[in-house]
Amino acid sequence: MKYQKILLAAVVGMSAMLGATGAAQADSTEKTIRFGVDPTFPPFEWRDTQGQLQGFDIEVGNAICAHLKVECDWQIINFDGAIPALNSNKIDGILSGFTITEQRAKQVNFSHPIYSSSSRIMTLKDKDFATNAEALKGKRIGIVQGTSQAAYANKHWRGKGIELISYQNDDLAKQDLAMGRIDGTLQNSASGAIFFETPEGANFHMTGEAISDREVFGVGTGIGLRKTDNALLERINGALEAMVASGQYDDILQRYSKYGITAPVTE
Structure with a gap:
């Protein structure tokens, strides 16, 4: 449960930078969340020999969707096209090794930090x-x-x-x-x-x-969302908080910690 303190500290530290811009437009009753992912970055995301998506981000995203009782619709993107895809409504969120930085926060809102890696x-x-x-x-x-x-x-x-x-x-x-x-x-x-x-x-x-x-590297990696989708941001953050509280987050993290993936750095 040690990540719970780290996550909460990150939220406080990042609140001034990220802000809450625009009115909520996301429909809280949506049954699908379209996550954009570039599956060329194992262990965060990749395709196995059967063509199925695997990785830390994939497990986190599927856990979020399960908690919210919605379907995860994984959309394949090139990483450099992630923000344009988000802002043109081709996807609902960027979940693909997306580091939280001030520059990106001018264009998107971020979820709670999920992890850090050097x-x-x-x-x-x-x-x-x-x-x-x-x-x-x-x-x-x-x-x-x-x-x-x-x-x-x-x-x-x-x-x-x-x-x-x-x-x-x-x-x-x-x-x-x-x-x-x-x-x-x-x-x-x-x-x-x-x-x-x-x-x-x-x-x-x-x-x-x-x-x-x-x-450049910010305080870790999170999920990028449209500035107007505050309802979806709150739902995803709530799911992440529940995963931390239940120990589900730590279970996922432990499966990938041997690669140097850690809880977010907030200091």
């Missing part, structure tokens, strides 16, 4: 270098469009002799890394940890130190 550079096992601008000078580093990792690289590394190669999804970045077209990919550490367990990931490792920037 970011590092992944490269071939025979390579090793520090994760700072000086050490990366002359290297080609892959970033996925629209991610917090891309935002960090653009803020701290662009224009400093580092070639940033942009990809539409994580799978494409990993393919180019395997073929030697880039020197590394900046990505979520948990995503790397589960990749290393696969035959395809056996020749890779994380290098350098974990990066940090509160402005």
Whole structure:
């Protein structure tokens, strides 16, 4: 139950930043919630060999829907198109490794924080270098469009002799890394940890130190909702609070903690 205190502290700390803008438009009697997801980021979301969605975000989303007695309608999106899909009413929420930041909070409302995870550079096992601008000078580093990792690289590394190669999804970045077209990919550490367990990931490792920037990475990851959908926001937050109180949240977290997924960082 320790996450309950963390969640409540996060809510208080983020309330001024996120606000409650607009009148509630979501119908509280809706029987389906359409969650947008990019299934190229295990352990958060991926497709198994039968094509079924799996992952931490998927389990959390399905638990929320079960608590609210609605159906989860998982809509496949590219991550960089998540906010446009939300605001054009193609989906009702973004549940796909969506970090809570001030910049994004200008465009969407966020649920309570769900989890935190660090970011590092992944490269071939025979390579090793520090994760700072000086050490990366002359290297080609892959970033996925629209991610917090891309935002960090653009803020701290662009224009400093580092070639940033942009990809539409994580799978494409990993393919180019395997073929030697880039020197590394900046990505979520948990995503790397589960990749290393696969035959395809056996020749890779994380290098350098974990990066940090509160402005870029915020206080954790949450569900992004339209500014006008305050009723849906309240329902989802209520479901998350109930999951924490019952221990269901901790049960889900424990299944993924070996990858470095933790309760949200609020300090």
